[in-house]
Amino acid sequence: MRFAVFVGSAVLALVCLIGLIWSVWFLPFVLIFGGLAALGIYDVLQTSHAILRNYPVIGHMRFLFEGIRPEIRQYLIESDRDEEPFSRDKRSIVYQRAKGVEDKRPFGTRERVYDSGYEWITHSAAPKHIASHDFRIRIGGPDCEKPYDASIYNISAMSFGALSANAILALNSGARKGGFAHDTGEGGISRYHRQGGGDLIYEIGSGYFGCRTAEGRFDVDKFREQAADPQVKLIELKLSQGAKPGHGGVLPASKISPEIAEARGVPMGQDCVSPAAHPEFSTPLELVQFIKTLRDNADGKPVGFKLCIGHRREFMCIVKAMLETDIVPDFIVIDGKEGGTGAAPLEFANHMGMPLVEGLVFAHNTLRGAGLRDRLKLGASGKLVTSFDIAKALALGADWANSARGFMFAVGCIQAQACHTNHCPVGVATQDPLRQRALNVTEKSERVYRFHKNTLKALAEMTGAAGLSHPGDFRPHHLLMRERDRDMVTGEDIYPYLPNGFLLRDESDQFGYLARWNRARAAHFEPFDVE
Numbered sequence: 461m462r463f464a465v466f467v468g469s470a471v472l473a474l475v476c477l478i479g480l481i482w483s484v485w486f487l488p489f490v491l492i493f494g495g496l497a498a499l500g501i502y503d504v505l506q507t508s509h510a511i512l513r514n515y516p517v518i519g520h521m522r523f524l525f526e527g528i529r530p531e532i533r534q535y536l537i538e539s540d541r542d543e544e545p546f547s548r549d550k551r552s553i554v555y556q557r558a559k560g561v562e563d564k565r566p567f568g569t570r571e572r573v574y575d576s577g578y579e580w581i582t583h584s585a586a587p588k589h590i591a592s593h594d595f596r597i598r599i600g601g602p603d604c605e606k607p608y609d610a611s612i613y614n615i616s617a618m619s620f621g622a623l624s625a626n627a628i629l630a631l632n633s634g635a636r637k638g639g640f641a642h643d644t645g646e647g648g649i650s651r652y653h654r655q656g657g658g659d660l661i662y663e664i665g666s667g668y669f670g671c672r673t674a675e676g677r678f679d680v681d682k683f684r685e686q687a688a689d690p691q692v693k694l695i696e697l698k699l700s701q702g703a704k705p706g707h708g709g710v711l712p713a714s715k716i717s718p719e720i721a722e723a724r725g726v727p728m729g730q731d732c733v734s735p736a737a738h739p740e741f742s743t744p745l746e747l748v749q750f751i752k753t754l755r756d757n758a759d760g761k762p763v764g765f766k767l768c769i770g771h772r773r774e775f776m777c778i779v780k781a782m783l784e785t786d787i788v789p790d791f792i793v794i795d796g797k798e799g800g801t802g803a804a805p806l807e808f809a810n811h812m813g814m815p816l817v818e819g820l821v822f823a824h825n826t827l828r829g830a831g832l833r834d835r836l837k838l839g840a841s842g843k844l845v846t847s848f849d850i851a852k853a854l855a856l857g858a859d860w861a862n863s864a865r866g867f868m869f870a871v872g873c874i875q876a877q878a879c880h881t882n883h884c885p886v887g888v889a890t891q892d893p894l895r896q897r898a899l900n901v902t903e904k905s906e907r908v909y910r911f912h913k914n915t916l917k918a919l920a921e922m923t924g925a926a927g928l929s930h931p932g933d934f935r936p937h938h939l940l941m942r943e944r945d946r947d948m949v950t951g952e953d954i955y956p957y958l959p960n961g962f963l964l965r966d967e968s969d970q971f972g973y974l975a976r977w978n979r980a981r982a983a984h985f986e987p988f989d990v991e
Contacts, residue, residue, distance in 0.1 A: 462514060462515050462516075462518075463500075463516060465496070465500070465516075465517045465518050466496070466497065466500030466503070466504075466516040466517045466518075467500075469493045469494075469496035469497045469500060469517065470493075470497035470500070472489070472493040473489075473490060473493035473494040473496075473497045476489040476490045476493060476494075477490050477494075496517055499516070499517055499520075500516035500517045501516075503515075503516035503517060503519065504516050507900040507903065508900070508903065510872050510885075510886040510887050510898035510899050510900070511874070511885060511886060511898075513897070513898035514885055514886065514887065514894075514895055514898045515885065550843075550845045550846060550865075550866075550869075551869050551875065553845070553846055554845060554866050554869035554870055554911055555869060557910060557911045557914035557915055557918075558869070558870040558907035558908070558910050558911040558914075559907060559910070560910045560914070575942070576942050576943060576944050577941065577942065578941065578942045579852070579939060579940070579941040579942075580939075580940055580941075581848065581851060581852075581922065581925075581926055581934075581938055581939060581940075582926065582937075582938050582939075582940060583925045583926055583927070584925065584926055584927025585927075586927055587924050587925045587926075587927060588923075588924040588927060588928065588929060589924055590920040590921075590923060590924045590929065590930075592920075593913070593916040593917045593919065593920035594611070594639070594916070595611065595612045595613075595916060595919070595920075595930065595931055595932075596609045596610060596611055596612065597609070597610055597612055597837060597859050597860055597932065598610075598837075599694065599762045599764075599790055599791050599837045599859075599860075600762040600790050601762075601788060601789075601790045601835050601836055602835070603755065603788075603790075604755075604760065604761070604762050604763075604790050605760030605761075606759070606760040606761050606762070607762060607790075608641075608659075608693040608694055608761070608762055610640070610641055610693075610694075610860060611638075611639065611640035611641065611860070611912070611916075612850070612854070612859070612860040612861065612916075612931060612932070613640065613850060613860065613861055613862075613863065613912060613915060613916055613919075614635075614640050614641040614642070614643065614661070614860065614861075614862050614863075615631055615635055615640070615641065615642040615643055615862065615863065615864070615867045615908075616643055616799075616841045616862035616863055616864035616867075617643040617644070617645040617646065617661075617663050617696075617698070617701075617766075617841075617862075617864065618631075618643070618645045618864050618868070619644065619645030619646055619647025619648075620644075620645070620647050620648070620650035620652060620653070620719075620720065620723050621647045621711065621715075621720045621723070621724075621891070622645065622647065622801075622879070622889060623888060623889055624884075624887055624888060624889065624890050624891060624895075624896035624899065625650070625652045625719065625896060626652075626887060626896045626897070626899040626900075626901050626904075627868075627871050627887070627888045627889070627896070627899060627904075628650060628652040628653060628656070629652040629655055629656050629901050629905070630871050630899065630901045630904035630905040630908060631656070631658075631867055631871060631905075631908055632652065632653050632655075632656025632657070632658040632660075633656040633657070633658065633901065633905035633908075634658070634867075634870075634904075634905040634906065634907070634908025634909040634911075634912070635656070635658035635659060635908065635912075636656055636657045636658035636659070637905065637906075637909040638908070638909045638912045638913060639659075640658075640659070640912055641658070641659040641660065641661050641693060641694065642656075642658050642659065642660055642661065643660075643661040643663055643696065643862065644660055644661065644662055644663050645663055646663050646664065646665030646666075646667065646669060646698055646734065647669055647720070647723060647724055648669035648670035648723040648724045648725065649662060649670055649686060649689070649691075649692070649723060650719065650720075650722070650723035651719065651722070651723070653691070654689075654691065656905075657691065658691070659691065659693045660689075660691045660692045660693060660694075661692075661693065661694040661695075661696050662686060662687065662692045662694070662695050662696065663696045663697075663698050663766070664683075664695065664696065664697050664698065664754075665698040665734055666698075666708065666734050666735045666736070666737065666738045666739070667724070667732070667733065667734040667735070668683075668740075669723070669724035669725060669726070670682065670683075670686050670723065670724065670725055671683035671686055671725070672725050672726075674727075676733065676735075676739070677739060677740065678739075678740050678750075680753065680757055682725070683754070683757055684757045684759075687757060687758045687759045687761060688759045692761065693761060693762075694761065694762050694763075694764070694790075694791070695754055695758050695761060695762070695763045695764070696764055696765065696766050696791075696793065697750070697751065697754065697763070697764070697765040697766070698765070698766050698767075699738070699747075699765055699766065699767040700766075700767045700768045700770070700795070700813070701766075701768065701795060701799065701801065702768040702795035702796045702797045702798065702799030702813055702816070702841070702842055703797070703799045703800055703801035703804045703808070703809055704801060704804035704805070704808040704809065704812070705767075705768040705770055705797065705808070705812050705813040706736060706770065706808075706812065706813075707736060707804070707805070707808055707812075708733070708734050708735045708736035708737075709733075709734040710731050710732065710733050710734070711731065711732040711734075712731055713728075713729050713730050713731050713732075715882075715891070716728060716729075716730075716732055717891055720732075720891075738750075742985075743781075743983060743984050743985065744774075744777040744778045744780065744781035744981075744982050744983070744984070744985065745781045745784070745785065745982055745983060747765075747778060747781065748778070748781045748782055748785050748787040748789075749785070749787070751763055751764075751765065751787060751789050752785075752787050762790035762791060763789055763790055764789040764790050764791035764792055764793065764836070764837075765789055765792060765793070766792070766793035766794075766795055766839075766841075767792075767793075767794070767795065768794075768795045768796065768797055768799075768813040768814060768819065769794065769813070769814040769818070769819035769822055769823060770813060770814065771985075771987075772822055772826075772976055773976045773979055773980050773987065774980075774985050775822070775823060775826060776826055776976060776977050776980035777980045777981055777982060777984070777985055779826055779827065779830045779832065779980075780830075780980050780981065780982040781982040782830075782832060783830060783832070783982075784982045785982075788832055788835045788836055789836055790836055790837065791836055791837040791838070791839060791859075792823065792827075792836060792837075792838055792839070793838075793839035793840070793841060793862065794816065794819045794820045794823050794838065794839070794840050794841070794858070795816070795819075795841050795842060796813075796814070796815050796816025796817070796819060796820075796840075796841065796842025796843070797812065797813030797814060797815050797816075797819075797842070798815055798816060798842045798843045799816075799841060799842045799843070799864065800843075800864060800865055815842070816840060816841070816842035816843070816844075816853070817852075817856060817955070820838070820840050820853065820856050820857055820858055821856050821857060821955045823838065823857070824838060824856065824857025824858075824957070825857075825957065825958040825971075825973065826963070826973065826977075828957065828958055828959070828960050828961075828962075829958055829959075829960075829961065829962045829963030829964070829973060829977070830961075830963050830964065831960060831961045831964055833960070837859040837860070838857060838858050838859050839858060839859065839860050839861070839862055840853040840858035840860070840861050840862070841861065841862035841863065841864070843863075843865060844861045844862070844863045844866070845863055845865055845866040845869075846915070846918075847915055847916075847918040847919035847921075847922050848922065849861070850915070850919055850931065851919060851922055851923070851931060851934050851938075852934075852939060854931050854932060854934045855934035855935055855936055855938055855939050855951060856936060856939075856951070856955050857957070859932065866911065866915070867908055867911065867912075868888060869911075870904070870907045870908045870910075870911040871888055871899065871904040871907065871908060872886045872887070872888055872899060872904060872907075873886065873888045873889070874886055883895070886898060886899065887899035919931055926938055935951075935952070935957070936950065936951035936952040936954075936955045936956060936957065937950050937951060937952040938951070939951030939955075941954075958971070958973070962974075963977045
């Protein structure tokens, strides 16, 4: 059906051409259908637009509607039926930065500045000039032999299988050029990750893909082999995913290609199961011992874990296990429930897990209260697309930010929401060879590189405008927000940094940390008392 207009035009052009034998009146139709057929041939052969390559001729309708979008948008605003501005504006920012075009906007802010919930960063009367935007942080605690100097903005977890081969290759090639890291997702390290040559964060989920036995248990020898790869810079154990926390998954046998089977270390012809819970541990103490096993076999590289905060007491159980064993990971990534996926039940996507802001603040202050915050780094992920998103995450306690959505936009995602159908129109989230060929790796990898560079450049300008020298200097008091009409509060009022070691000193606190801390146990996740 995608090629119906193109093929139909070519056939009709040929029929009309033959019809010229009988009548000259066929000539206009030859020109019309011949022109459409020629346009279709050009669309299929060109490499600049994935939509046109996958939808020859009819794909031009999209660009026609884009051309009249300002008028349509104005009508929607005037009739108070504006489409979601948050998502649309962020997508527009990514496209402009990825393409390296002007991202300035006339007529001021697009946000509703008088609405409650509006946020802004305070600026300084003495702004600073920041010469370099290559902001980095060192990940690796005292037990790490090979710390990694990471960019403060990296590609979040997206597995090969969920994304196409061309999308993975474009993302990783862009990461290599820009000197930032690419999280593999739990689907293992594919040949396309290796071909790109960029730095990798090897994510290990409950299926242990790439380091599993035939029965689906953890294989330490296979893990040691993966970790020794020079491309791998960090090892990330995934406890839960923001978009569907506490939910496993099944990749049906019909969707497993030889390349997916190779990356995951699973057989062809069988369903590939990711359990909801890890089979290798079930208590906080077993979890930190498993982290030690990973660290002992990780070739000296930093080891950490990722989770979406659920029961707050359970995160405190893990922190207490760290204190009891003195096994502290090199990093923790807090994933917000607003993170995206192509395979989450609607109820999970909407109502399971803690949003990033609340989860990040809670984890940051719990680690401060336990006296461990200085021993590890804290990452954040969950719709962090713009420089303001990054600045806000850093102000609330993160050391760096990850983004999946932003980099998907950079490789051409148009949010068609067909990720689960294998019919992605731009070749990003599909295993269909014909569809993914539309994604030009050379061009899209350059866009990934430019998006990262231009976003950090914008962050440098925002940091300087606030009178700071590094984005890591942002603190809650640099954030202001309107709580209600004419009432504004600082981030420090709502999300303060709590005192170091306050949980160990058994101090009372107004945010309810201590009562929950006293109910947490390192030996098990089950509640000691009612939460």
